[in-house]
Amino acid sequence: MITAVLTGVGTVCAFGSGVGELWRGLAEGRSAVAPVRQFSAANLGVQVAGEATAADIDAEWIRTQLPPDMAITLEAKLQALQLRGALRDRKLGFAVVAAAEAWTMAGLGEADRDLPLILAHGLEHGFPEDFAPLLRNGRVDWRLANTESGSVRMRSPVDAAGRAIRQLFGLRGPLVAPVSACAAGAMAVADAAQMVARGEADLVLCGATDSMLNPLGMGGMARLGAPSPRAEVDACRPFDVRRDGLAMGEGAAVFVVENAERARARGATPLAVVLGAGTSQDAFRATAPLPDGSAAARAIMVALRSARLAPSELGYVNAHGTGTPLNDPAECRALHAALGAHAELVPVSSIKGAIGHLMAAAGAVEIAASLLAFQRDLLPGTAHHQQRDPVCDVDVIGEQPRRARIDVLLSNSFGFGGQNCAVVLGRAP
Amino acid sequence: MSVAVVGWGLRTALGSDADAALSALLRGETAARPPRSFDGTDYRAQLVAEIDGDPAPSRHARYLRRLALLGCEVAQAALRQSGVATGDRLGLFAAVGGLRVHWQELMGPMAQQRADASDCWQRGLRGLHPHWLLRHLSNNAHALLAADIHARGDGATLAGATAGAQAIAAASRALNAGAIDAALIVAYDRLLEPETLVDLGQRGLPAMVGLQSWVGPYAGNAGGMIPGEAAAALVLVREAEAPLCWVQARATADGELSEPAGSTLAAAAAPLARGIAVVDGAARGVPTLDSAERIALGSVVDGNAALLATAAGLGQTGAAAAVVQTIVLALVLRSGMLPPIACVDVPAVGPLRPVVTPTPTAATAALGLCSGAPGLAAAVRVDVEKPR
Structure with a gap:
């Protein structure tokens, strides 16, 4: 392997x-x-x-x-x-x-x-x-x-x-x-x-x-x-x-x-291990995510399965988190569907409030941002997040980063048109 | 590893379906004509291969352009033929060419703009149609098609000249990894957009003569490529008892800025070339490129292998090429007859044997090659008997 x-x-x-x-x-x-x-x-x-x-x-x-x-x-x-x-x-x-x-x-x-x-x-x-x-x-x-x-x-x-x-x-x-x-x-x-x-x-x-x-x-x-x-x-x-x-x-x-x-x-220093990934499609609409998040959940579950990890092993989720009325609740439902009870425990944040939505580049830049967790034991915060919407029932990290040492993280990217990708990264040995 | 093709759909400039395309190719016909749907006097390209007719009326017409709509049509046809189940185990992989800006749809909003973009909203952008961006999205056809057919498995949208081959390869990997049980490939491209014709003209590739003077690929005086358009779809599964064919694809590239070197085409072909006696070449119709391709291929397939050029009849189809070739080559092999290269009487001397008259064949496998900028090359291997 x-x-x-x-x-x-x-x-x-x-x-x-x-x-x-x-x-x-x-x-x-x-x-x-x-x-x-x-x-x-x-x-x-x-x-x-x-x-x-x-x-x-x-x-x-x-x-x-x-x-x-x-x-x-x-x-x-x-x-x-x-x-x-x-x-x-x-x-x-x-x-x-x-x-x-x-x-x-x-x-x-x-x-x-x-x-x-x-x-x-x-x-x-x-x-x-x-x-x-x-x-x-x-x-x-x-x-x-x-x-x-x-x-x-x-x-x-x-x-x-x-x-x-x-x-x-x-x-x-x-x-x-x-x-x-x-x-x-x-x-x-x-x-x-x-x-x-x-x-x-x-x-x-x-x-x-x-x-x-x-x-x-x-x-x-x-x-x-x-x-x-x-x-x-x-x-x-x-x-x-x-x-x-x-x-x-x-x-x-x-x-x-x-x-x-x-x-x-060759003596290179790894930043992280790519443990797994999964893709799926909403098959719903061009302009809105599947409200129940079930297709996005599938991408997350495939990613975890390919990483041979249980949901409870996730230490952080870098969310797609666009800040639109429809995306964020759908993503939270996806996390619940994929992670079960662990969805309420795992810290979640989105960096889109801080640097904006980078469209096609968003997923890649967010994976880079997630490396902060391995490099400095800091989980990025969610800029401009002050009062959690009750329908977004996950542990949202507020505006400031949270100190934590984690070994496994998930980065979600849910594209316009319902194309989903989840990537699981691990701390380099 | 090969996967089985259990459904397909095709719309090219040579007829409204795959059988019509094969019949025309066997008659040695070419779809190359002076442009009919636009004013050709603006471009160096004098011959193009245009699809006759328009897509059927569709509720997606406000979001999708003509070729994307045709792509959805052939995808639906392929899926119907295959009978595979939809849902979580059906993947969808789309291959598109360039995305293009479609200036003709921006005449109003852009006509009064200043170079510094000052007051751009008031000067016209507020008049942009709300659907303009949706029509311009890279994956709009993928999104709408997935919703129509309820495909929720793995998927990706890929762009570029060899995206069709890349989509087949990606779907094959997902199938062989067990992530999905069936995959729908949809590929469409149109090399007849104004910007593309300008670009091809600047690279000196298209035919710049009339049909009477044009000579097809692999002749010593070949007269350039025929920009075309196509929509094609395949349904792939890991195994099937009596599939339409088996397919394998591989894409690679070199450091060239325009067309790849012949050796790069050969490198794409080499891993798939075992026992191959029929090759459908990249058929660019530029003597130096054609010659380099033949010389390089001579090192990876039998030097006496039959050389076809279906692109001489169908036109160059960009991102759709590998998917088009899969269907056409399967039909050619099943028919037992190799189609002649359109508009070629006397081929140039070189490795491989250009087919200039309909020729019976007992071959059960064929190789299709396609290429594009920057230095992109791809190959598909099509077998009508299960490859060992």
């Missing part, structure tokens, strides 16, 4: 670049959701979010976030991406920075460039600034888009960030692009761990990146009605009786998943 361990992690989120910044923000019980600064969101239906940075993402911004030697190595390739206009899609830059951190932390090198890359993405990004000049008499004149050979125009392909990482790091292995909405990031980690456990790869780079913090993305979400209508920093209040919607966020998390024996042999 091959064990998969995490030997590298990198993140970008509203707390900043680097997993240390994520852990620091959570350890201090802070929230980074704030008024949007990149552009004027006045009159936009959504005005607050967890922005990773107010800056435009360009080669210079990325260079400043990279380890110095890597910044030098990648400079020319970053410039090439910038010249093609690719870096305007913010999630590319986030993914590159997170991948660089994970790659460096794991101590990977030239011999590792054949590893598979499983990078989850959200929606394709369209560039309105490219679109406008093509408008002629009420239609798009696509002939005008044909003039620049080889450039990225109009759109950033669905796997654009994966392509960028492959190009920058010289990767030559398989590329997989899960797009299972908000469960995609967790699925990427689960797939990578299973690939290692099956012996198909000794080493996998995996994770997710997303940003919908642009006028079209935020406008579209606003019209959909998912975000909180309040333009307040506590827009997202998971499990709180006053919760009224999510706060959008952006960022990325990338991991190195590795065969434990290989990691041990």
